[in-house]
Amino acid sequence: MNDYPYDLILFDLDGTLIETAPEIADAVNDTLTRLGHAPVTQKEVDDWIGYGTRELLIKALAKVLGTTTEQVRQAEAFPAIEAEFGQHYQRRCGTRSHLYPHVRETLQALRAAGIKLVVMTNKEGRYTQTVLDAHQLAPLFDRVISGDTLSVKKPNPAGIADCLQRFGVAPERALFVGDSSIDVATARNGGIAVWALPYGYNMGEPIESCQPDRVIPDFSVLTTPLPDRVAAAPV
The missing domain is CATH 3.40.50.1000 (HAD superfamily/HAD-like)
Known part of the structure; x- marks a missing residue:
C-alpha cells in the first residue's frame, strides 16, 4: 500500500x-439547423449534460418541438436524427x-x-x-x-x-x-x-x-x- x-x-x-459543453452545443445546433429548427442556448445544453449525449439530444428536440422526451424517444425519425447528430459531434470533438x-x-x-x-x-x-x-x-x-x-x-x-x-x-x-x-x-x-x-x-x-x-x-x-x-x- x-x-x-x-x-x-x-x-x-x-x-x-x-x-x-461548447462543442456539444455546436453539434446539437448543427443538427437542429439541418432540421429547420431554431438553436438552443449554451445554458440549456449545460443544464442538460449528465445523462449521456443521447438523452441531451432528446431533451433538445423535445424543447424545440414542444413535446415530451418520451415522444421524441419513440419517434420513428429519431434514429436517423441521432445518427446525424453523431456525425456532427464527431466532427466537432476537440474544436472548442x-x-x-x-x-x-x-x-x-x-x-x-x-x-x-x-x-x-x-x-x-x-x-x-x-x-x-x-x-x-x-x-x-x-x-x-x-x-x-x-x-x-x-x-x-x-x-x-x-x-x-x-x-x-x-x-x-x-x-x-x-x-x-x-x-x-x-x-x-x-x-x-x-x-x-x-x-x-x-x-x-x-x-x-x-x-x-x-x-x-x-x-x-x-x-x-x-x-x-x-x-x-x-x-
Whole structure:
C-alpha cells in the first residue's frame, strides 16, 4: 500500500476533466439547423449534460418541438436524427473543448505514483474515445467506462464495483471525482468517497447542495498527498 490515501481514482469526463459543453452545443445546433429548427442556448445544453449525449439530444428536440422526451424517444425519425447528430459531434470533438486547469499534470503524477485511473462517464463510448483522443488523454487511464460499456450507467454503481474487483482495491481506498449530483450519487451508491469540482455541469445547481465529501477548487489538490519527487516528476 502506498502513502497516498487512494489506490484507485475514478473521474467523470464532461465538466470534470474537460470543458466540452461548447462543442456539444455546436453539434446539437448543427443538427437542429439541418432540421429547420431554431438553436438552443449554451445554458440549456449545460443544464442538460449528465445523462449521456443521447438523452441531451432528446431533451433538445423535445424543447424545440414542444413535446415530451418520451415522444421524441419513440419517434420513428429519431434514429436517423441521432445518427446525424453523431456525425456532427464527431466532427466537432476537440474544436472548442479544453482541459480544465492542472488536469494533465495531475493525471501524469498520479499515474507515476502507481494509482489506477479510470474514466466513468455516461457519454456513449464512440464519443468518449473521440474526446479523449482529441486531447491525448486516453493513454493516462487504466480503464474507460462509458454510458454503453455496461448494461447500466451512473448513478448505478456497477462501474465502481467492476473497477474495485478488476484492480483488487478495497472501497475505502477508492475515490470518485466529479462535478454533479449524478457523480455524488454514484459514489454513494458504490460505497466510496467522492470529491466534487465546482466549475462543471450540475444541472444548474450548486455542487455543495449534493453534499460531496469535499469540494475542491481544481485538480492540483489531488497531488497534495503525493511525495514531492513524484508530484514534480516530468512525464
